[in-house]
Amino acid sequence: MQEYLAAGLLLGAAAGFAPGPLLALVISETLAHGARAGARVAVAPLLTDLPIIALTLGLLAGLARHDAALGLLSLAGAALVLRLGWESLRARPPTAAAPADAPRSLRRGVLVNALSPHPWLFWIGVGGPLVVRAWDGPGWPAAAAFLAAFYALLVGAKLLLAWLAGHARALLRGGLYRGVMAALGLLLWLFAALLVRDGLALLGWP
Numbered sequence: 001m002q003e004y005l006a007a008g009l010l011l012g013a014a015a016g017f018a019p020g021p022l023l024a025l026v027i028s029e030t031l032a033h034g035a036r037a038g039a040r041v042a043v044a045p046l047l048t049d050l051p052i053i054a055l056t057l058g059l060l061a062g063l064a065r066h067d068a069a070l071g072l073l074s075l076a077g078a079a080l081v082l083r084l085g086w087e088s089l090r091a092r093p094p095t096a097a098a099p100a101d102a103p104r105s106l107r108r109g110v111l112v113n114a115l116s117p118h119p120w121l122f123w124i125g126v127g128g129p130l131v132v133r134a135w136d137g138p139g140w141p142a143a144a145a146f147l148a149a150f151y152a153l154l155v156g157a158k159l160l161l162a163w164l165a166g167h168a169r170a171l172l173r174g175g176l177y178r179g180v181m182a183a184l185g186l187l188l189w190l191f192a193a194l195l196v197r198d199g200l201a202l203l204g205w206p
Helices: 002-019 021-033 034-042 044-061 067-089 105-115 117-136 140-167 169-173 177-203
Strands: none
Touching: 002 117, 002 140, 002 177, 021 034, 021 105, 021 117, 021 140, 034 044, 034 105, 034 140, 044 117, 044 140, 067 117, 067 177, 117 140, 140 169
């Protein structure tokens, strides 16, 4: 179970701190309407990701007994994680778009996250196969640990950045953010190597 818990923590932190449309909206809403508005955007994945996860797991359920298919998905997931690691290594402190006029923060966050391809790509290539593997291996507690750790860090990181944007903006502009992202990038590359190892093993490679 520890393997899946660690994977959830790493991937959740990387996704939570990574620059992107949702993070830009977290910061812009914070600057326009305060940290509470940014926090409402930060929790949007809790509302939008459940259908994505359900559809992904439904598709993967038919592949659960096909090692070759899971091996290819693992290699595809490794490629995605490598890209995420590269983006983390190159990340710059996040900037915000022009502040919105009305505080419809949660609605904006839900729309941005639901219409973004990133959650779909993540759950098809990385998150979904990990949940399936956890369920078929250690069991449902390992799958639940992965999901709980992932969303705790995903939402928690964005809540932290909303607080920083509202109260300690200088920390976002300094080297601390870049240092955290660089460390996460290296850890993501290590995790990608593990996915490659697992994918090759499922394909029957030595």
